[in-house]
Amino acid sequence: xxxxxxxxxxxxxxxxxxxxxxxxxxxxxxxxxxxxxxxxxxxxxxxxxxxxxxxxxxxxxxxxxxxxxxxxxxxxxxxxxxxxxxxxxxxxxxxxxxxxxxxxxxxxxxxxxxxxxxxxxxxxxxxxxxxxxxxx
Amino acid sequence: xxxxxxxxxxxxxxxxxxxxxxxxxxxxxxxxxxxxxxxxxxxxxxxxxxxxxxxxxxxxxxxxxxxxxxxxxxxxxxxxxxxxxxxxxxxxxxxxxxxxxxxxxxxxxxxxxxxxxxxxxxxxxxxxxxxxxxxx
DNA sequence: AATACTGTAATATGTATCTATTACAGTGAG
DNA sequence: CTCACTGTAATAGATACATATTACAGTATT
Numbered sequence: 001x002x003x004x005x006x007x008x009x010x011x012x013x014x015x016x017x018x019x020x021x022x023x024x025x026x027x028x029x030x031x032x033x034x035x036x037x038x039x040x041x042x043x044x045x046x047x048x049x050x051x052x053x054x055x056x057x058x059x060x061x062x063x064x065x066x067x068x069x070x071x072x073x074x075x076x077x078x079x080x081x082x083x084x085x086x087x088x089x090x091x092x093x094x095x096x097x098x099x100x101x102x103x104x105x106x107x108x109x110x111x112x113x114x115x116x117x118x119x120x121x122x123x124x125x126x127x128x129x130x131x132x133x134x135x136x
Numbered sequence: 137x138x139x140x141x142x143x144x145x146x147x148x149x150x151x152x153x154x155x156x157x158x159x160x161x162x163x164x165x166x167x168x169x170x171x172x173x174x175x176x177x178x179x180x181x182x183x184x185x186x187x188x189x190x191x192x193x194x195x196x197x198x199x200x201x202x203x204x205x206x207x208x209x210x211x212x213x214x215x216x217x218x219x220x221x222x223x224x225x226x227x228x229x230x231x232x233x234x235x236x237x238x239x240x241x242x243x244x245x246x247x248x249x250x251x252x253x254x255x256x257x258x259x260x261x262x263x264x265x266x267x268x269x270x271x272x
Numbered sequence: 273a274a275t276a277c278t279g280t281a282a283t284a285t286g287t288a289t290c291t292a293t294t295a296c297a298g299t300g301a302g
Numbered sequence: 303c304t305c306a307c308t309g310t311a312a313t314a315g316a317t318a319c320a321t322a323t324t325a326c327a328g329t330a331t332t
Binding site for chain 1: 140146156159160162224228229231232233235236238239240241242244249250255257
């Protein structure tokens with residue numbers, strides 16, 4: 001899989017990696033038993049430090065999404081698809097809630113919000129669908 | 137004015153203060169020439185350090201939204217309403233774009249997004265409208 | 273003049289994130 | 303066995319954010 005890091009969106013890099021692994025599992029882009037890219041591969045693809053990837057993988061292990069195969073790598077755990085399918089919308093919902101809360105607190109109407117949403121949906125649909133490929 | 141700080145939304149506190157002053161100006165809650173709460177008042181109301189408020193005010197000065205009256209305080213500048221009315225939707229648009237970009241990159245459909253938006257609009261409408269009052 | 277406010281600045285401390293680098297033990301293929 | 307790969311750990315350094323504390327100069331009120 002390929003990770004797209006946005007260094008300027010306020011979300012820590014290790015957490016962005018975490019989230020994208022979860023989405024990939026929920027999408028079926030990563031299957032149970034399949035190995036995730038090695039920390040060094042992922043780090044070089046994402047132009048990020050190895051420690052940062054290692055932290056993401058560590059937290060994914062603690063959540064039961066990855067399990068370690070000693071000396072070989074990290075693989076998608078059996079329970080991962082269920083966990084990640086459940087997380088899929090929640091990850092977006094939480095971020096969305098935070099934005100809309102600020103909007104409502106500052107007198108922006110639901111109509112204005114819906115207009116902004118439609119506008120951004122149109123813009124993002126035109127862009128390349130950010131190919132979520134598997135790795136080698 | 138009263139500031140609502142969310143320590144867990146990834147936006148630095150000084151920037152949250154900055155944004156809320158801009159919204160208040162755009163809304164007409166703060167009028168040209170009116171004084172903004174003193175750094176010490178704002179800090180105690182928001183349960184935040186004085187330096188953090190001072191940083192927000194400093195950046196608002198650099199943007200031409202506040203101007204200093206020596207020994208007396210900071211007041212809303214003449215150009216502030218125009219600047220802030222222009223910023224109003226853009227501040228939300230940028231945060232929204234970031235969230236929707238992540239959603240689209242991870243195969244969440246526009247329909248799913250719109251469902252989430254409507255769901256959150258309904259939830260937030262039920263809550264107290266977060267009174268954006270002027271101070272004493 | 274004295275007092276109580278303004279903003280502003282300097283200093284030190286703590287925490288979180290990220291980087292760079294080095295090292296080590298386990299695994300598998302040649 | 304050797305070599306190249308795994309994850310993992312330890313260390314050190316940089317930066318950003320926020321805190322606590324102290325201090326100072328300007329202004330207005332009494």
